[in-house]
Amino acid sequence: MNKFFNLFIIILLLLLGEDQALASSTVIKISLVTPEGSTWTNALYRMAREIEVNTQDAVIFKIYAGGISGDELDVLRKMRIGRIHAAGFSGVGIGVIAPRVRILEAPLLFKNHGEIDLVRETLFDEFAADFEKKGFVLLGFAEAGFVYFFSKVHMSGPRGFEPVKMWVWKDDPVAKTSLDAFSIKAYPMHIADVNTGLETGLINSFYSPPLGAIAFQWYPKIKYMLDYPMANSTGALVIKKDIFYSLSKKNQAIMREVTRKFSNELIRLARKENTKALKILKKNRIVFENPSPAQIISLQRNAQTIYQKLMEDIYSKDLFQKVQDLLLAYRKSS
Numbered sequence: 001m002n003k004f005f006n007l008f009i010i011i012l013l014l015l016l017g018e019d020q021a022l023a024s025s026t027v028i029k030i031s032l033v034t035p036e037g038s039t040w041t042n043a044l045y046r047m048a049r050e051i052e053v054n055t056q057d058a059v060i061f062k063i064y065a066g067g068i069s070g071d072e073l074d075v076l077r078k079m080r081i082g083r084i085h086a087a088g089f090s091g092v093g094i095g096v097i098a099p100r101v102r103i104l105e106a107p108l109l110f111k112n113h114g115e116i117d118l119v120r121e122t123l124f125d126e127f128a129a130d131f132e133k134k135g136f137v138l139l140g141f142a143e144a145g146f147v148y149f150f151s152k153v154h155m156s157g158p159r160g161f162e163p164v165k166m167w168v169w170k171d172d173p174v175a176k177t178s179l180d181a182f183s184i185k186a187y188p189m190h191i192a193d194v195n196t197g198l199e200t201g202l203i204n205s206f207y208s209p210p211l212g213a214i215a216f217q218w219y220p221k222i223k224y225m226l227d228y229p230m231a232n233s234t235g236a237l238v239i240k241k242d243i244f245y246s247l248s249k250k251n252q253a254i255m256r257e258v259t260r261k262f263s264n265e266l267i268r269l270a271r272k273e274n275t276k277a278l279k280i281l282k283k284n285r286i287v288f289e290n291p292s293p294a295q296i297i298s299l300q301r302n303a304q305t306i307y308q309k310l311m312e313d314i315y316s317k318d319l320f321q322k323v324q325d326l327l328l329a330y331r332k333s334s
Helices: 002-023 039-054 072-080 091-097 099-105 113-122 124-133 173-181 191-200 210-215 249-283 293-313 317-333
Strands: 026-031 059-064 086-089 136-151 165-169 185-189 205-208 224-240 287-289
Touching: 039 059, 039 249, 059 249, 072 086, 072 091, 086 091, 091 099, 091 173, 091 224, 099 113, 099 124, 099 224, 099 317, 113 124, 113 317, 124 136, 136 210, 136 249, 165 173, 165 191, 173 185, 173 293, 185 191, 205 210, 210 249, 224 249, 224 293, 293 317
Parallel strands: 026 059, 026 086, 165 185, 165 205, 224 287
Antiparallel strands: 086 224, 136 205, 136 224
């Protein structure tokens, strides 16, 4: 009997020790809209595990992927009341916190990855200060890749974009402004409703990086992709300021180091996987349409209208000029 009693005491002490260890840990609830098994979500799991190991479980993550916490605006509301502590956001969520960062997604502004990397890294501290002012810490940027138009209908024929009914992320002023300028009919809805919209005919088109079209399983419902990259899709990993600064200085440094490393790795992976995704789309008989010369001229002309509009509402003229100067110097030296 004494042996059983002693065994019970040992088990109880172990359980209490485990509870005490958990109680001394900071549990960070982090949300993503990207699906389980996707490149972005898999990278987050690896990043979380490395931070847990490096902090000796002083920091522990609970990951809510696949949009189970709602769309990005839902997640932001939950962060503000403390139900979610950190999140990986696309430009939509980023724009609500720090609108100026959306300049990284200005249509037709960036010609290649090198230009994006230059501007993002040069202005990182400036953008991070914008997040701090709003109660968040910018841990690192990521990206989903260059965005293309996908559709069930031709987009480069004589009628151009006239037959297109395109999804636009609800409450995304940058995308809505851009589609309006390109004379594309936009239908706002949550990202979780895109599949249904394509199935019911409410929409017949969407914009996405190739990898996103596959990850969200939208591509089987379309026939065409306009082979002309429209914008870069930027993402970011952010955490509530009060949660981050409640960590020890050592663990803050660990989190910054690991998240920046994984952010850079995620950018590399996203670019690699987008290249593969283009091949998958071709294998699945998606027709890559080339825009007509007149269409290209129209898109580029309308992009200037978009910049002017966004300078009024999203980012300043000074910031736009700073980015233009960086790009001009880069192009001259390339």
